[in-house]
Amino acid sequence: MTNQTQLFEAALGIKAPWYMQGVNFATELTIAVDFVAGSRFAYPGVPGEHPVHDTVIKRLRHLNFFQFDCYLEVRVPRVRLPDGAVRLVEPDWMGKLDGFTLLFEALVLTLCREMTFAAVARPVNLSWHRVKAICDRYVDVALATTDLSRVSVVAIDETSCRRGHDYVSLVADMDQRRVVFVTPGKDAGVIERFARHLKAHNAMSAQIRSVSIDMSAAFIKGVDEHLPQARVTFDRFHVVAHASKALDDVRRAQQKTAPALKGMRWLLLKDAGKLNLAQLTDLEALVSQYPTNRTARAWMYREQLREILDRKQIHVVSKMLRRWCTGVMRSRVEPMKDVAHMILRHFDGIVAWTQTRQTNGFIEAINGLFQAAKRKARGYASFKTMRTVLFLIAGKLDFSALNPHAS
Template identity: 65%
Template sequence: MHNQIFETALGVTSPWFVQGVDFDAAKKTLTIRVDFAAGSRFAHPTAAGLHPVHDTQVKRYRHLNFFQHECYLEVRTPRVKLPEGRVVLVEPDWAGKLSGFTLLFEALVLALAQQMPFAAVARTVGESWHRVHAICARYVELAVAAADLSETTALAIDETSYRRGHNYLTVAADADERKVVFATEGRDAETIERLAEHLTEHQATPEQISSVSIDMSPAFIKGVADHLPNARITFDKFHVIVHASAAVDKTRRLEQKTDPDLKGLRWALLKDRDRLPESQRADLDALIAQVTTKRTACAWAYREQLREILERRQINVVRTLLAQWCTNVMRSKVEPMKEVARLIRNHFDGIVAWTQTRQTNGFLEALNGLFQTAKRKARGYTRFATMRTVLFLIARKLDFARINPHAA
C-alpha cells in the first residue's frame, strides 16, 4: 500500500512502479527503488516504435527532500536494442538534464540560484558547489541554444566588469523584450562580430537589426558599423548626462581650490534638485544665484539646459538647440564642459536619434547593478563561463519551462 502512495506522489506510471522503499534514520536518507514491468518495450527519440530491453543499469537520482531527509530514486533503467543493432539507454521521463538528478530537483536548484549565490544553494540542498553550478550552466546553455531571435530588430549593448583588472564582458539584449540574448568576453569591435554570428545561428540576420543603443565606445561604434549594417545608432540621454555631471564635478574640484565655499556641495550638484533635502536645496539655490560669477554654477546650469533639450521630442528642434548649446559652451570659460560639447559634436547624430527612438540601456545598467551585487555576495567569480551563467540567471528571462516543465 505504501508503495502505491509513493507512486502517486512521484507521478510514477506504467510500465514503471515503486518496487520498495528503504529509510535510513542514521544517515537521514530515503531511497525509493523504482522498476519496470517485465516484458516492457520502450521508445527512443532516434528510432520510431517501441524497442525490446537488451539489459539494465541501476541509476541513482537525487530528488526533492522528504521532510528533512535526502531522497533518492534508485531506478533499474533499461537499455534497448534499436533496429540497426545499437544498444542505447532509455531514462525515465522524470530524469533531469544532468546525470544523477530528477527534473524536480533541478527546478528547485534553478529557482534558488536566481535568488542566492551557488555556495548558498549548495548548502541548502546538500550538494557541492560544482554540481549546483553544473545544473545551472546546463540549463542556461540549453535555453540560449533554443532561443529564437527572428523577431529581434532593436538591440541594447553594454559592458560590465567581471574580474579585477581589465576583464570585461559585453552583453546584448532585445531592447523591445528587455531580455538578454547574448554575452561574450571583451569589449572591442570583435564582440559585435560575435553577436552578428550569434544572430545568424538563431534564426535572425545582422541586416534585420534596425536600431542599436550603445555607449560612446569607439570599438562598439566601429563594430556596429561593420557588422550590423542597417542599424541606426542611438546614444541615450543618460550616457550624455553622465558626462555632463562628471564635467560639473570636475569644475567644482578645480574651483574649490580657490573658493572654499564650494566644499560639501558635491552631492547637491550631482543629484536632482527635487530629490535633495531642504538644507542641501537651499545651498544649491544660493550657488545657482551666482551663476554669472562662479563657473561651477555655470556648469550646473549648462547640464540642466542639456537635460531639458534632450527631453524634447521634435527632432529638428533638438538638433537646433543642441547645436546652439555646444556653441554657447565653447564660448564659455567652463573648460570641463567644453569636453562634453566636443563629445556631443563628435556623436551628434546618435545623440539626436534618442529624440525619436527613446532607446535606452537603462535596464542593462540595472541588470549590471544586480550582477555586481551577486558577484560580491559570492566573494567574486573568476571564470567567464561562470559569470555568463550567473548573468543569464539574474536576468530571469530565459524560458526554462520548455526544457523542464517544473521550472516555469
C-alpha cells in the same frame, strides 16, 4: 499494491510500466524503481517499441523526504534497435544531468535564481560544482534552442567581471527586456560575435534596426561594420553624466580659491527637484553669481543640456543643441568645452534619443544585479560561471520545454 506503494508512486509521478519495487530507510531514503518484465520501450527518432537488451542501475537524487535525503535506484533498460544498435531509454522523470530527477533539478534552478551556488549547495547537500553543473546544463540547452528572429532593438553594455580590466559585454533585447547574448571583452569583436550569434539563432544582423550603446569607439566601430541597418542611439543619461562630471571638475578646480564651494558636490550633482528648501536656497545663492562664477555657469550649462534633451522634436533639439555647443565653446569653462566637442562628434546618435527614447537603463540595472550577486559569491572564477549567472538573473529562459516542473 499497498496504499503506501500507491502513495509513493503518485508522489514520484511513476506510471506503468514503471513501478516502485521497494523502500529502504536508514540515514537516507532509498526507493527502488523497476519496470514490468517483458515491457517494450520507444526510442526517440526510431519508429515502434523495442525489446530490452539489458539494464543498468541509475542512482538519482530526488527531493528530500522531510529532512532526509532521498534517492531513487532505477533499473534503466537498454533496448536493441532494428539496426542492431543498443541504446539507453531514460524514464520521463530522469533529469537532464546524470544523477538527478527533474523535480530535484527544478528545485535547484528555482533557488539559484535568487541565491549563490554555494548557498544553494548547503541545504540540498551537494557540492558547489554539482549545483553549478545543473544550472550550466539547463542554460546551455535553453540557449541552443533560443529563437532570435524577432529581435530588432538591442542595448549593449559591458560590466566588470573581476578586479583589473576584465570585462564581459551583454546584449539585451529591449522589446522583451531580456539578455540574449553574453561574451568576454568590450571591443569591436563583441558586436561581430553577436552578429554571428544572431545567424546561429534564426536571425540576421540586418534585422537590428536600433541599438543603444555608450560612446565607446570600439562599440561604434563594431556596430558600423556588423549591424549595418542599426540606428545608433547614445543614451541621454550618459550625455548628462558627462556634463555632471565636467561640472564637478570645475567645482574642484575653483574650490582651491573659493572655499565656500567645499561640501557642495552633491548639492550641485543632485536633481534640483529633489533638494530640500535649505539646499535650494544655497543653490540659488550660488547660481545668482552666474556672471562671475564658473561653477555656477557650469551648472547652468548642465541644466540647459538636460532641458534640451528632454524635448521630443528632433529638429528643435538639433538646432538648440548646436547653439548650446557654440555657446559653451565660446565660454571659459574648459571641462564643459570637452563635453561640447564630444556631443558634436556623436551628434547624430545623441539627437536620435529624441525619437527612439532608447536607453541603457535596463541593462545597467542588470549589471547592478550581477555585481550584487558577484559580491555575495565573493567573485566568479570563470566566464562560464558569469554567463550562467547572468542568464539565470535576466535571460528569461523558458526551461519548461526541458523540464515541466521548471519555468
